[in-house]
Structure formats: structure tokens, C-alpha cells
Amino acid sequence: MTRRLTELEGVCLALIDKYDRCTAYRVRRELQQAPSSHWRGSAGSVYPMLSRLEVDGFLKSDSDSDDGRGRKTLHVTKAGKAAVNAWIMAGSEIDVISSVTDPLRSRSFFLGVLSDKQRAQYLDASINQLEKYLSETKAHLKDRSAEVDQFEYFGSLGAVKVTQARLEWLKSVRKQLKQ
Amino acid sequence: MTRRLTELEGVCLALIDKYDRCTAYRVRRELQQAPSSHWRGSAGSVYPMLSRLEVDGFLKSDSDSDDGRGRKTLHVTKAGKAAVNAWIMAGSEIDVISSVTDPLRSRSFFLGVLSDKQRAQYLDASINQLEKYLSETKAHLKDRSAEVDQFEYFGSLGAVKVTQARLEWLKSVRKQLKQ
DNA sequence: CGATGCATGTAAGCTGTTACATGATTGC
DNA sequence: GCAATCATGTAACAGCTTACATGCATCG
Numbered sequence: 001m002t003r004r005l006t007e008l009e010g011v012c013l014a015l016i017d018k019y020d021r022c023t024a025y026r027v028r029r030e031l032q033q034a035p036s037s038h039w040r041g042s043a044g045s046v047y048p049m050l051s052r053l054e055v056d057g058f059l060k061s062d063s064d065s066d067d068g069r070g071r072k073t074l075h076v077t078k079a080g081k082a083a084v085n086a087w088i089m090a091g092s093e094i095d096v097i098s099s100v101t102d103p104l105r106s107r108s109f110f111l112g113v114l115s116d117k118q119r120a121q122y123l124d125a126s127i128n129q130l131e132k133y134l135s136e137t138k139a140h141l142k143d144r145s146a147e148v149d150q151f152e153y154f155g156s157l158g159a160v161k162v163t164q165a166r167l168e169w170l171k172s173v174r175k176q177l178k179q
Numbered sequence: 180m181t182r183r184l185t186e187l188e189g190v191c192l193a194l195i196d197k198y199d200r201c202t203a204y205r206v207r208r209e210l211q212q213a214p215s216s217h218w219r220g221s222a223g224s225v226y227p228m229l230s231r232l233e234v235d236g237f238l239k240s241d242s243d244s245d246d247g248r249g250r251k252t253l254h255v256t257k258a259g260k261a262a263v264n265a266w267i268m269a270g271s272e273i274d275v276i277s278s279v280t281d282p283l284r285s286r287s288f289f290l291g292v293l294s295d296k297q298r299a300q301y302l303d304a305s306i307n308q309l310e311k312y313l314s315e316t317k318a319h320l321k322d323r324s325a326e327v328d329q330f331e332y333f334g335s336l337g338a339v340k341v342t343q344a345r346l347e348w349l350k351s352v353r354k355q356l357k358q
Numbered sequence: 359c360g361a362t363g364c365a366t367g368t369a370a371g372c373t374g375t376t377a378c379a380t381g382a383t384t385g386c
Numbered sequence: 387g388c389a390a391t392c393a394t395g396t397a398a399c400a401g402c403t404t405a406c407a408t409g410c411a412t413c414g
Contacts, residue, residue: 006400006401007280007282007285008401008402010285010286011285014288014289014292015289017289017292018288018289018291018292023365023366024365024366024367025364025365025366028365035277036277036278036279036280037273037274037277037278038278038279038280039280039402040402040403040404042402042403042404043365043366043367043368044367044368044369044402044403044404044405045401045402045403047366047367047368048367048368048401048402049401049402051367071364071365071366071410072365072366081292084289084292085292085293085297087286088286088289088290088292088293088301089293089297089300089301091282091283091285091286091301091305092301092304092305092307092308093308094216094308094311094312095216096282097282097283097305097308097309097312098214098215098216098312099215099216099217099282100215100217100279100280100281100282100341101186101215101217101218101279102279102337102341103186103270103275103276103278103279104270104276104337105334105337105338105341106186106189106190106270106334107189107266107267107270108330108333108334108337109193109197109330109331109333109334110193110194110196110197110263110267110330111267111330111333112197112328112330113193113196113197113260113263113264113267114264114267114268118264118268121268122267122268122270122271125271126270126271126276128271129271129272129273129276130276132273133273133276133277149291150355151287151288151289151290151291152288154287154288154290154352154355155284155285155287155288157348157351157352158281158283158284158287158345158348158349158352159284161344161345161347161348162279162281162284162341162344162345162348164344165340165341165343165344166337166340166341168340169336169337169340169341170337172336173333173336173337176329176333185372185373185374187373187374202393202394203393203394204392204393204394207393218374219374219375219376221374221375221376222393222394222395222396223374223375223376223377223395223396223397224373224374224375226394226395226396227373227374227395227396228373228374230395250382250392250393250394251393251394
């Protein structure tokens, strides 16, 4: 049994697998352009992580791919595919499922420390930003719906659904506080 | 202007403030008992973090609180209260709002690599665990509704709403794949 | 031919983890 | 008196961040 992949490793390895082969730079760009800001796609995380995956035999760089400026194309090995498979299947574990944190929710427990004015201001601003974020994820969803892969569509749909739920929740909080 | 608090620091400092004064051990227990498994509440994170907050002047330990076994009660200073306030208000920033990650969603983008059988198995297991997690958060919500603080209720309500959205989304994915 | 972008990588620092260590208290 | 729990803490390590460094390619 091989080691477990971290979330970032899983996403990136699966991504490379999906594209069949790609460069580290493209992986970085995908992370940077994703609607979620959880991962920055920083060089200091991506390159060492990919080296790690190569050392562990999950990734291999195509030998003929050096184009003069040190660019390498990567592809996922058989062991890598198995690791991706295991990473996905581990997603049904309760620890993984319940590991989400929502900074809006964490804060909502302590809104009592704010003055009425500040609280109203905070809620308005949050709802505003959430609406902005929602329209971004919706735009992302529209882009995806034109593509062939239905799974990308499902993923983006999930982002929209959850963002909508967060928004409706915050609005109901604001409403209840106004009374 | 003082430094920004991390999410864990913000939650813990706000928690101590809410309880007026409490021990490090209680902070740990609260983290451990929270429905989200994002923070383990490990000694190796909590004690150094609280020391940090004390060094920075956000926390102070009551001098008369040593009960013979080295237990200390902590309270939040004025500067600490200001830091909590700033931490909450920063929650409306787009970077903070969009920093959520959902391991179920990350994986959904790559469900194409699974066989039909594995995919069905994965979705069934995930939906099962999510339902279990939902009933836990609902129980938590019921507990909170008996308490005086409406903000705790709001927080738990948010957890329920978002979990419901995740569940409905996953069920719709399963349904669409069955056709 | 110089600015911008492509592409890879390293160094130092921060914040979390697990695992271990220590000692007092409480309950049977 | 001994086991479990309360309570605090440290050591080693993992995985991310920012900031820096390097060098080729492309375009005006």
C-alpha cells in the first residue's frame, strides 16, 4: 500500500492525468485561476510537490520534452493512477467530508461582540461579496456546460449550490437580526 | 495596526472572550468536540498559539489562578478584543470568503477516472456519510437552540444549511449519472 | 534591444500535525 | 494504590506561504 495523497497532491495528480500530460506551469495556472482562493498555486508549493510525486513514482517527466528552456512535460504513471483512484475513494470518509471550514460560519458564532452598527455593516459587506463570488462561480459553470466533460460541470454546479446556500443563510441571519 | 490573526487564532481568541475567561484545556476540548474535523485541537498547536497571543499582548493569564497543577485561566485584553473585532470584520473580504474547499467537490471533477461500479460505490458511500454528518449537525443545532445566545444558533444553522446543499447536490449528481 | 511573460526552482518562515513526556487529581 | 483523566508542554516533521533568483522567448 502506497502513502496517502494530500488534497493538493490529489487534485494536481488527477489534473495531470486528465490532461494526459502537461507541464508544471500549467498546473500552477489552473490552481491560480480556480474560483477558490484556498491554494495560491505558489511555485514554492507546486514544484517541490511535483518532485515529491516523481520521487514516489507517481509522476514521470517525458525524456524528449525539454524544449531548451528547461520545460518538462509530465505524465502520470500506473502507480500514480492507482494513487488518484485511492485519493478519490477516500473522499467518502467522514473525516474528509467533515473537514470543511467556512470563515463566514466561524465568525457568525461571535457576531455578538460587534456593535449593532458594525454587525449590520459586516453582514452587508459579506452578502455583497458572496453575491459577487456567486456570479463568478455561475459564469464558471456556464463555461463548463459547453465542454464535453460532464464531471467538470458537476464540480462547478456544486460550487454554485453551496455558495447559494451560504448566501441564503447569511441573508436569513441578517433578516432575523433586523427584527 | 497590529498583525492579522489566523483563522485558528481568531476562533480561539473569540471563544475565550465569549467565555470571559477560560483555560487552554477548555479551548482544546471545544476544538476537539466541534462537528468540523478541520482542527484537531492538538496540544502542539493550541499551547504554542496561546503563548503567541500572550506574547503579542492579546491574552493575559490571571495571576491568582494557579491551582497547584499549573492550570492557568486566560482572559482577553483590550488589544485582544480589538484584534477579534478586526478578525471578524476581515471575514467580508473576497479572499477570505472564497477560501473554502470541499473535498467532495475537488474530487467530483475527476470522477471520470473511476469505473462505473466504483463511481456508484463512491457516491453511495459519500451520500451515506453526509447524511450521518447532517444528522450530527442537526443535533448540534437542537442543543444550541435551547441556549440563550442566538449567534451560536446562527452558526450551527449555517452548518446545517450548507451540509444540506452539499447532500442535495451529490444526490443530483448520482441521479444524473444513473440515466 | 529591452520589457514583458514563460518556466523552473530555492530559502526562510509560519502554522499546523503526531508523538512523546510530565505531573497532579479523581474515582473505584 | 492504581487507572483514567485533567492539564500543560516540547520535539520533530509536514506542507503551505512569500520573496527571491535565474534564464529563455516573444513582441514591439
